[in-house]
C-alpha cells in the first residue's frame with residue numbers, strides 16, 4: 001500500500017516503506033520509532049502497534065493501575081477513540097465470543113480486536129452504573145452487578161473466542177452466526193444473557 005498517508009516528517013527517506021511485524025501493514029518510515037540497534041534503524045512494530053500494545057497491557061494488567069485504569073482512558077480519550085474507530089472498522093477476522101458469568105453466558109460478535117470489544121463492554125457497564133447511559137446488554141450488566149467487587153472485570157479478561165471467520169464476512173452473516181450459537185446454547189438449556197435477541201424471537 002504505497003498510498004499510506006504521510007502526515008509527519010519521516011526520519012528516513014519518505015520513499016522507504018517497511019512492513020510492520022505485527023499488523024503486517026506496509027507503512028512509510030515515519031510510522032516507526034527509531035531503533036538504532038536494528039539494521040533498518042527502525043522498530044519492527046509500527047508506532048500504532050506499539051501504542052496498542054501499551055493499551056493492551058493496561059487492559060490485561062488492571063492491578064498495575066489501582067483503579068486509575070479508567071482515568072487513563074479518560075485522559076487519552078482522543079487517542080483511544082481514534083484506535084476504536086480504526087480497529088472496529090479494520091479488516092480483522094470476524095469472531096463470535098462468549099463472556100461467562102455465574103448467572104449465564106453472553107454471546108457476542110465483532111470484527112474488532114477482542115480486547116477492544118471487551119473494553120467497550122467495560123465502558124458501557126461503567127456508563128450504565130453512573131446513570132449516564134441506557135444498558136444495551138441489561139442481563140449482562142445485572143449479572144456483573146451480582147458478582148460484586150472487581151470480579152466482573154475478570155470475566156472480560158477471560159472472554160473466549162467461540163469461532164473465528166474470515167475478515168471479509170458480511171456483518172449480517174456474522175450476526176446470523178452469533179444467533180446460531182445463541183440458539184444452540186439455548187437448546188442445550190444454558191442460561192443466556194442475550195435478552196434482546198430472545199425477546200425478538202417470540
Ligand SMILES: [Zn+2]
Nearest residue numbers: 020023046049
Ligand atoms: Zn503495526
